[in-house]
Amino acid sequence: EEGEKLRELGYVLRNALDELYHCPAVTLARNVNEYFGIQETKHMLDQLEAKFPDLLKEVLRHATVQRISEVLQRLLSERVSVRNMKLIMEALALWAPREKDVINLVEHIRGAMARYICHKFANGGELRAVMVSAEVEDVIRKGIRQTSGSTFLSL
Numbered sequence: 001e002e003g004e005k006l007r008e009l010g011y012v013l014r015n016a017l018d019e020l021y022h023c024p025a026v027t028l029a030r031n032v033n034e035y036f037g038i039q040e041t042k043h044m045l046d047q048l049e050a051k052f053p054d055l056l057k058e059v060l061r062h063a064t065v066q067r068i069s070e071v072l073q074r075l076l077s078e079r080v081s082v083r084n085m086k087l088i089m090e091a092l093a094l095w096a097p098r099e100k101d102v103i104n105l106v107e108h109i110r111g112a113m114a115r116y117i118c119h120k121f122a123n124g125g126e127l128r129a130v131m132v133s134a135e136v137e138d139v140i141r142k143g144i145r146q147t148s149g150s151t152f153l154s155l
Helices: 002-008 016-030 038-051 053-062 065-077 085-095 102-112 114-121 134-143
Strands: 144-146 151-153
Touching (some): 038 053, 038 085, 053 085, 085 102, 102 114, 134 144
Antiparallel strands (some): 144 151
16 A cells, blocks of 8 residues: 555655666666776677678778777767667768767767667657857857867866
């Protein structure tokens, strides 16, 4: 009876065993980028090569496995699925020859994945956004700092 009241309030109830599985799964999902490195990237590329050898050959002409791994880690850190490797590799084939900065390269890949990303983050078909004034946008733009290894916001 109490459980039913909690469910009506929107709470998810799990038994102890389900909770024991749920906690590590959530933690792993939140931090998957920390466990995803060059070896895992190489494994995914090997699987992709069986289906799309020419695409992979083209990508590897312009991007090392390490660079591809960094791109995938950045996407995963934003909770963007890397399951559609064909789409990601097509974007890499297009942009890797022109874009040397990994952060900008990830921006282009996000653009290629726009439909998926919008669908994933749309809540009930509604995508929420925050609008800021031109002045606030200008302050943010001026606060962006780039170093050889990263880009960060310094306000």
